Amino acid sequence: MSLILNAKPVVQVMKENLRQEVAALKAEGIEPTLGIIRVGSRPDDVYYENNIIKNCENVGIATRSYPLDFSISMEEFTAVMTQVNHNRSVHGIMLFRPLPKQLDEEVIKHLISADKDIDCMNPINLEKVFEGNMSGLLPCTPAAVIEILRYYKINLQGTNVVVMGRSLVVGKPLSMMLLKENTTVTICHSKTKDMPEVAKKADVIIAAMGKAKLIDDKYVSENSIVIDVGINDDGNGKICGDVDYNAVAEKVKAITPVPGGVGSVTTTLLLKNLVRACQSQR
Numbered sequence: 001m002s003l004i005l006n007a008k009p010v011v012q013v014m015k016e017n018l019r020q021e022v023a024a025l026k027a028e029g030i031e032p033t034l035g036i037i038r039v040g041s042r043p044d045d046v047y048y049e050n051n052i053i054k055n056c057e058n059v060g061i062a063t064r065s066y067p068l069d070f071s072i073s074m075e076e077f078t079a080v081m082t083q084v085n086h087n088r089s090v091h092g093i094m095l096f097r098p099l100p101k102q103l104d105e106e107v108i109k110h111l112i113s114a115d116k117d118i119d120c121m122n123p124i125n126l127e128k129v130f131e132g133n134m135s136g137l138l139p140c141t142p143a144a145v146i147e148i149l150r151y152y153k154i155n156l157q158g159t160n161v162v163v164m165g166r167s168l169v170v171g172k173p174l175s176m177m178l179l180k181e182n183t184t185v186t187i188c189h190s191k192t193k194d195m196p197e198v199a200k201k202a203d204v205i206i207a208a209m210g211k212a213k214l215i216d217d218k219y220v221s222e223n224s225i226v227i228d229v230g231i232n233d234d235g236n237g238k239i240c241g242d243v244d245y246n247a248v249a250e251k252v253k254a255i256t257p258v259p260g261g262v263g264s265v266t267t268t269l270l271l272k273n274l275v276r277a278c279q280s281q282r
Ligand code: NAD
Pocket: 141, 164, 165, 166, 167, 168, 169, 170, 171, 188, 189, 190, 191, 192, 195, 208, 209, 210, 211, 214, 229, 230, 231, 232, 262, 263, 264, 266
C-alpha cells in the first residue's frame, strides 16, 4: 500500500505556525500586510486574488489591493510599483502574471523590491538560492516540494533524486534546494535519453514538465517516492498532474495527488514568504 502524500495536513501545520508568527508580530505593533497588484480583471486573476485574500485572513495577514487598468503604461505602472516598494506598511508584493504586452516583465522583475518579492520574481532572490543560501524569500513551488518531503519525514540526505523539467520557476531552483539537502540530483529535460531508465533508479522522482500523465509505470519502481508538480488539463475539463496517478499510485512507495498535493502547499508558501519578509524588514 503506497503512502499518499496529501497536502492537507502539511498546510494545517504551516498555517498554525503562521498564525503564531503573525500574532507575535502583531504583539510588537506590526501588522503583516500583503500588497496585491492586479493589472486588468482576468477572471483567473480575480479568482486567485480572492483566494489569496481569504487565505491571508485565515492566518491574520492583512491585504491591500492595487487593481490597475489593463491599458496602464509602463511609466504609470513603474510609479505604482515604486510607491508600494516604499510603503513601509506593506511587507510583501504579489503581482499577477502574465502582464499585458506594454508592460515589460524583464524590467519589472528587477523593479520589485527584493525584500518584498514574495513570489520570487526578482533575480536577486533566485541568485541566493543558486548560491545555496536558503535564508531569503524562496520560490514557492520548489519550497512547497521540500515542505511536503519534510512534513512526511522523508530523509533526503544521500538519496538520488531525479527532477524532470529545468524551468527557472520549478526545475532549476528545486534542484539547487535539493542539493542543499545533500541529495544527488539528476536534472532531466525534453532532450534526455531513456528517461524511464534514469527515473526508475532514483529514490525520489519529481515531475515538473507540464505534460499531462506522461509518467506511467515504466518510470517507477516499488521504492519510488513520486512528487507531481504538474498542473494540466486532462482533456475532460479536469486537472491532472504529469504523473498518470491511476497507473502509478499502487506501484510506488509514496506519491502526491493532483489536486491536493504540491499546488495546495504552494499557495501557503506565499504566506510564509510574506511573514519572512515582514520579520526581516522588522
Ligand atoms: P515549463 O514549460 O517552463 O518547463 C517545462 C520543463 O519540462 C522544461 O524544462 C522542459 O525541458 C521539460 N520537459 C518538457 N517536456 C518534457 C519531456 N517530455 N520530458 C522531459 N522533460 C520535458 O513549465 P514550468 O513552469 O516549469 O511548469 C511545469 C509544470 O508544473 C506545469 O504543469 C505547471 O502547470 C506546473 N506548475 C505547478 C505549480 C504548483 O504550484 N504546483 C507551480 C508552477 C508550475
